Amino acid sequence: MQEIGDVSDAQLVTAVARYSEVALAEVYRRHGGAVYGLARRVLNSTTEAEDVTQEVFLRLWNQPDRFDPTRGSLRSFLLAQSHARAVDAIRSLNSRRLREAKDASRTASAEYDMQHEVWDLALAEKVSGALATLPVEERRAIELAYFEGRTYVEVAELLDQPEGTVKSRIRNGMRRMRAALVEAGIQGVDA
Amino acid sequence: MMTHDEASELLAVFALDAVEADEYERIEEHLAQCPRCRAELDAHREVAAALGNSVGSLPDGLWDSIASRLPPRQDEEPPPMPALVREGMTPITGQGPQFQAPRPSGMPRPRRGSRGRLVTLASAAVAAAAVAIVLGLNLVHDNHQISQLQAGGGTHAAVAAAFRTQGHEVVNVKDAAHHRVAEFVVVPDGRGYLVHSTLPTLTSKQTYQLWTVNGTRSISLGLLGRSPSQATFTSAGASMPTTLAITVEPAGGSVYPSGPMFATGTA
Numbered sequence: 420m421q422e423i424g425d426v427s428d429a430q431l432v433t434a435v436a437r438y439s440e441v442a443l444a445e446v447y448r449r450h451g452g453a454v455y456g457l458a459r460r461v462l463n464s465t466t467e468a469e470d471v472t473q474e475v476f477l478r479l480w481n482q483p484d485r486f487d488p489t490r491g492s493l494r495s496f497l498l499a500q501s502h503a504r505a506v507d508a509i510r511s512l513n514s515r516r517l518r519e520a521k522d523a524s525r526t527a528s529a530e531y532d533m534q535h536e537v538w539d540l541a542l543a544e545k546v547s548g549a550l551a552t553l554p555v556e557e558r559r560a561i562e563l564a565y566f567e568g569r570t571y572v573e574v575a576e577l578l579d580q581p582e583g584t585v586k587s588r589i590r591n592g593m594r595r596m597r598a599a600l601v602e603a604g605i606q607g608v609d610a
Numbered sequence: 611m612m613t614h615d616e617a618s619e620l621l622a623v624f625a626l627d628a629v630e631a632d633e634y635e636r637i638e639e640h641l642a643q644c645p646r647c648r649a650e651l652d653a654h655r656e657v658a659a660a661l662g663n664s665v666g667s668l669p670d671g672l673w674d675s676i677a678s679r680l681p682p683r684q685d686e687e688p689p690p691m692p693a694l695v696r697e698g699m700t701p702i703t704g705q706g707p708q709f710q711a712p713r714p715s716g717m718p719r720p721r722r723g724s725r726g727r728l729v730t731l732a733s734a735a736v737a738a739a740a741v742a743i744v745l746g747l748n749l750v751h752d753n754h755q756i757s758q759l760q761a762g763g764g765t766h767a768a769v770a771a772a773f774r775t776q777g778h779e780v781v782n783v784k785d786a787a788h789h790r791v792a793e794f795v796v797v798p799d800g801r802g803y804l805v806h807s808t809l810p811t812l813t814s815k816q817t818y819q820l821w822t823v824n825g826t827r828s829i830s831l832g833l834l835g836r837s838p839s840q841a842t843f844t845s846a847g848a849s850m851p852t853t854l855a856i857t858v859e860p861a862g863g864s865v866y867p868s869g870p871m872f873a874t875g876t877a
Contacts, residue, residue, distance in 0.1 A: 430865075440677065453663050498659040565627075572630055
């Protein structure tokens with residue numbers, strides 16, 4: 420008998436829309452680690468990252484129709500949700516303090532889907548390689564914006580560069596990244 | 611509202627959630643009426659997701675917290691499944707698809723909701739539906755994985771290899787007017803590839819779905835997207851599917867064909 424692990428992401432979301440908690444659990448098993456991992460990286464806080472992860476999955480439960488499979492993969496959709504919420508949190512006054520805090524303890528250990536983990540490792544390697552090909556000023560602008568939750572105006576201040584220059588660097592860097600990823604056989608994140 | 615050029619300049623920044631608060635809504639307004647910018651934003655978001663895709667261990671108890679907070683829906687009962695009755699199949703009513711799945715490692719058995727709408731397989735009919743769903747869906751590639759293959763050029767090599775595989779079959783799928791709209795090659799271990807397609811592009815709310823037909827049963831092989839060009843699938847049970855059919859379905863796909871077959875073909 421084939422198991423739920425063989426069902427596509429799009430089918431799972433259809434099932435979530437029909438109130439299948441098992442389907443949501445499977446989405447969590449496939450993508451929860453990535454959602455949580457990104458939130459933790461941006462927020463530098465396991466507690467806040469857990470809150471963000473909960474929000475992301477509760478939102479999928481309540482509004483599954485917001486995922487449009489014609490516009491990107493489920494993993495990309497969930498990561499965008501995770502990032503947006505993490506950035507919202509980090510821009511709040513309370514979370515600014517958390518940004519400075521060290522992520523001292525790492526609670527972990529529920530098992531993340533091994534098959535996806537292997538795939539994620541391979542992808543991470545390719546992304547890391549693509550990022551390394553960018554000119555340093557483009558890479559830095561992207562990293563500050565994405566991983567530290569800075570606006571491009573803040574990035575411009577931090578790097579002491581005109582805002583227009585930072586916008587262009589981010590745009591050019593993202594296009595370069597895309598080209599490098601496509602060349603590496605990766606057009607998006609999926610699982 | 612922003613001009614197209616102004617919005618376009620900020621799309622990469624927007625994909626990183628790094629625009630200023632006052633720009634956010636103006637960009638959203640522009641996106642709502644500019645498909646070109648939406649497409650570019652989607653591309654940037656895929657890159658952003660690749661950047662943010664990490665290998666992470668999940669904290670113990672996090673799923674419990676999520677499951678315990680799942681509220682009842684605010685909306686009405688779900689619509690019935692489309693066209694659940696197929697020739698030779700037990701009529702099904704209810705809220706499918708519902709999956710009977712092994713509990714993911716580290717997770718508790720999902721809680722039963724207050725409205726009794728979760729995993730209980732309440733009748734033999736529903737159980738039959740679950741079995742059909744689970745057996746039938748051995749999907750390998752959805753729309754985006756197909757895009758990935760296009761980017762990597764991996765399908766061309768796979769198709770070439772399939773044509774060189776002993777015992778392969780070619781399935782020409784024809785529409786009601788007997789025009790060939792797609793060609794597949796299938797190999798004995800159950801894998802198959804879309805070789806060529808002239809299927810017309812569907813709206814963004816639709817997708818082509820591929821089925822293998824076994825007697826009177828139609829079993830999903832996966833979604834082909836709204837404008838199929840290349841795809842790979844694997845048949846459940848590793849048996850070579852020699853009768854294929856294509857239907858037009860809502861974007862998320864369907865558990866059973868929701869309408870007449872758009873095109874069919876047999877090796």
